[in-house]
Amino acid sequence: QVQLVESGGGLVQAGGSLRLSCAASGRFFDNYAVAWFRQAPGKEREFVAGINWSGGIADYADFVKGRFTISRINAEKTEYLQMHSLKPEDTAVYYCAARPWAVARTTAEYEYWGQGTQVTVSS
Secondary structure, three states, X not given: OOEEEEEOOEEEEOOOXXXXXXXXXXXXXXXXXXEEEEEOOOOOOEEEEEEOOOOOOEEEOHHHOOOEEEEEEHHHOXXXXXXXXXXXXXXXXXXXXXXXXXXXXXXXXXXXXXXXXXXXXXX
């Protein structure tokens, strides 16, 4: 079992930065890939970024490449999403999710989810 808790969301102006955190509990977290998804009102949940179990492989959606960086510290059971150059279209609820070993880009492939944290970017 893996439990995930997100934090770090908030209100920021366009061009600003935020760092989201995903804290995990569960003895097998080191074996899990972790990803961030987001869901804006009226839209489907979409993949943002993910990092594999070791932290050696990261994957990013095209719309965040060069702006967002994902990282993890297994000893702390925490994963981070550093977001820079935020845009109003980045406004959404951001969720972290976990699955064994490798990153996937579809929601159906993730077994564990956090409750989400709201990110609002004002223009």
